[in-house]
Amino acid sequence: MMRIAHIINPVIVGESSDLFIAQPITFDSLKVAQEYASNHGVKVELYSSQFSEDHEIIPEYLIKTPDLTRSILDLGDFKIKRKLPFIKDILDRLNQASDADYFVYTNVDIAVVPHFYVVVAELIAQGYDSLVINRRTISQNYKTPQEIHLMYSEIGTNHPGYDCFIFSKNSYKNFSLFNTFIGAIPVGACLLINLYYTSKSFKVFKDLHLTFHLGDDGFWKTGKLNDYELFNIRETNATLEQFIAQGKSIDNQFILKYYNELYHKVSQANLNNSIAINKLIYRKSLLYLYYKIIGLSNRLKTLSLRIKNKLDLETNEKVI
Numbered sequence: 001m002m003r004i005a006h007i008i009n010p011v012i013v014g015e016s017s018d019l020f021i022a023q024p025i026t027f028d029s030l031k032v033a034q035e036y037a038s039n040h041g042v043k044v045e046l047y048s049s050q051f052s053e054d055h056e057i058i059p060e061y062l063i064k065t066p067d068l069t070r071s072i073l074d075l076g077d078f079k080i081k082r083k084l085p086f087i088k089d090i091l092d093r094l095n096q097a098s099d100a101d102y103f104v105y106t107n108v109d110i111a112v113v114p115h116f117y118v119v120v121a122e123l124i125a126q127g128y129d130s131l132v133i134n135r136r137t138i139s140q141n142y143k144t145p146q147e148i149h150l151m152y153s154e155i156g157t158n159h160p161g162y163d164c165f166i167f168s169k170n171s172y173k174n175f176s177l178f179n180t181f182i183g184a185i186p187v188g189a190c191l192l193i194n195l196y197y198t199s200k201s202f203k204v205f206k207d208l209h210l211t212f213h214l215g216d217d218g219f220w221k222t223g224k225l226n227d228y229e230l231f232n233i234r235e236t237n238a239t240l241e242q243f244i245a246q247g248k249s250i251d252n253q254f255i256l257k258y259y260n261e262l263y264h265k266v267s268q269a270n271l272n273n274s275i276a277i278n279k280l281i282y283r284k285s286l287l288y289l290y291y292k293i294i295g296l297s298n299r300l301k302t303l304s305l306r307i308k309n310k311l312d313l314e315t316n317e318k319v320i
Helices: 018-038 052-057 087-097 116-125 145-153 187-198 226-245 253-269 275-319
Strands: 002-008 042-048 102-106 130-133 136-138 164-168 202-205 211-214
Touching: 002 018, 002 087, 002 116, 018 042, 018 116, 018 145, 018 211, 042 087, 042 116, 087 102, 087 187, 102 116, 116 130, 130 187, 164 187, 187 202, 187 226
Parallel strands: 002 042, 002 102, 130 202, 136 211
Antiparallel strands: 102 164, 130 164
16 A cells, blocks of 8 residues: 655634635645545555644644744844745654655645545556646635535646645655745745656646645735745755756756746846846756757757658659
């Protein structure tokens, strides 16, 4: 029987926060999916990582790992004080608590459909040893877990962000996370880079209806977290540079695409006060553009060859 361990980071919030409605829905969805999985040959363990003040919100079916003891506020002075934990601290606790074959980390506002773990197990059985599943965005009009069957039924729209990660316990020892923390971009990219470089068969699933999120609002979109984002960008780049130092190749469209997206994020967030980051992103963005051009050139060559072969074939037929 495959064993899967899933960890989230619950937090007590006020009624004005999106998490006030989203978290109870997430909790219920995990419990339903765990029970469904147990009836289909998949054992699922549910864990929480939390600060000491957040115990009250955590349901009994989530196994509490040791309380988190530090946050990003211990490493920097930020305009808006947000006690955000480091992703390494969360995953370290999962690694220490569980001997499951595979680990799952999702944002706490990401709910899952009942057959989530069963599909994850089937994808792993197909040969993938790490994967990312992009969520569906559904209506934000839902307010309580009692409406969860309506939420399951809504197809929603796809979303390009990374917020659901599955990887083997064995690969985690090779992760490089530095001081990247949750709650600000590009933490998803940092995790994705780790999955990509530490696995044998990795894939991002963009169109599966397995996870969902209520609405598409986000405090990070307001631009008020720019200082947090700059910190995470530096840590994510440190992660990538470490893998490169280990001999990992950067000359692939996946990594170059990350740099291209990061360039636009930095531009939009007005994070141009870091000359080193700007130079790095600019250089990698040019590489990305170069490979896009090379890819287009190769496709044109292939098309040209197909046309030539077709013309030669038609000419030969006429001669015959």
